[in-house]
Amino acid sequence: MKAFLIDRYAKGGALRLGESPAPDLRDNDVLVEVHAASVNLLDAKIRDGEFKLILPYRLPLILGNDVAGVVVRVGSKVRHFKPGDEVYARPGQDRIGAFAEFIAMNEADVAMKPKNLTMEEAASLPLVALTAWQVLVERGGLKKGQKVLIHAGSGGVGTIAIQLAKYIGAHVATTTSTANVDLVKNLGADVVVDYKKDDFEKVLKGYDVVLNSLGKDTLEKSLRVLKPGGKLISISGPPDPEFARENGSGWLLQQVMRLLSSGIRRKSRRHGVGYSFLFMTANGEQLGQIASLIEAGALRPVVDRVFPFENVNEALVYVETGRAKGKVVIAVK
Template sequence: MKAAQIIKYSKDFEAKIVDVPIPEINDDEVLVQVKAAAVNPLEKLIGTGAVKLIQNYSMPLILGNEMSGIVVKVGKNVTQYQINDAVYSRLPLTKIGAFAEYVAVEADAIGLLAANLDFASGVAVPLTGLTAFQGLHEELEAKAGESVFISGGSGSFGQLAVPIAKSMGLKVIVSGNSESQEHILALGADQYIDYKRENYWEVLHDVDYVIDTLGASEIAHELSIIKSDGGGRLLSLQAGPNRRFAIANDFPLWKQKLFSISGMKVDSQAAKRNIEYHFIFVRSDGKQLQEVTKIIEDNNIVPFVDPTHFMLDDINEALSLVAHGHPKGKVVIRF
């Protein structure tokens, strides 16, 4: 089969198209013929080695964290999926490889493709949807009646995070560009702040939770709007891990010390306001993905997909668009 592979971590890595054997499956896995694979910023972080302290890979490595496709073989212990099922997955961290014609994946890491989506739009769901689900349920432990603000929430994350948050009974506030305002409000957001017209930190206060999609430069503003009487939390998708993240992931002591140092600045900023800082690195979870799927089907959500048509041979152009361009939705490799 054809696959896109790197042979080492490098700041200027390029994926090479190679021929490798179709993977064998174990008793708890299924073999999926990949129909679409998503290209995410995570691919660059992995290829450059930026996240190897969180997850270090053996080389050579087939890249790709997110795929949709058809089940073509089922392990003998797998009962919930059958041949010809349309499925999608955020592949397990330790066994990525979506940029290939076939992938072997644990059955508990996949979900049935949402009925209202095709393979290309469906592949935009697993990683983003699970990030939002795990962030809201596990990291923030948000409860009905509380409020959450999503900075920079007008993109692909917001279009899944907003309906998931609303399904939990939260008040949802989003900042973003004017072009996305109508769409995000239609998904259920209670308030939308056009970042070119208003500064959210000047109009918001005493928010229970903030989800940061913008990174370290925005942390001070985000902390300033969170309630400081206890229980407030800031969850970042961008600003980097800290000691809490290392402990939660059961990292060895030397990594806990390292992340304690790297996260010291933001932890200190948060502690001064009696706020907890959290960082997330999303994992696969088939059961959670099925819950996300139900929300997508109930609300007829169709994620935006960039119109540029990429095949596997175009992988480096697709990676470049994600890293340096301005895609109009999820960048997708089609098979």
């Protein structure tokens, strides 16, 4: 099958289009013919080698962390899917490979594609929707009437997180640039801070949850908008010891992460708030719940551009500019 691979970690390196063996089908797997995939900054970071300590992939590696397609075969123990089913998924982190004609995934990571979406729209969602769900619903415990700040509201995670928070019934603030103010307002943001004009830490106060996807300065400023007992949840780091334990990291790597996050954890305690790092995990059951919200009209995908399969490298470069509104998608079939 055709696939886009990396043979070695290289910052800014191009992916190689080549032939790769069709994936093996395990007893609990579904084999999916890929119709669409989406491009995430995570793909660039894996290519650059930023995660090689915590995600020790075997090279050569097919990239791609989001997929929508059609089931063509199922393993002997699969009970919830059959050939012909239209599905979408974020593969388990050790089974990525959506930039290819076929992918095999554990059925526990897969859900039926929302009926009202195209393949391209569906492929835009799994990673960012699961991230928003796991930050706001699971880790943040966001409730109706609470206040949440979602940074980078026009990005892939932000566009879904705003909608999910509004569905929950929260008061939603977000940061974005001047060009994207109308977009995030239309998604449901109650307060929009244009970072080119205002400093969010001077405008916002008394928030229950902050979803951070930006750098160190934004992370530390976010402490000052939280109320005592609030939660600062970062998907951009630094990783903390709890994440290291959950990820099965060894003692040495746990100590490295303890050191990397010591500053923000110390400042969080000083402000009387909690800090945690979240690395989204695959979850087909949650994707099923998200699909129900999409079919009910509570959530909608935001797709910036669709690239043809042969232009995966151009799509990755575009994502790295940080200018995409919502998601960038690859049409594979």
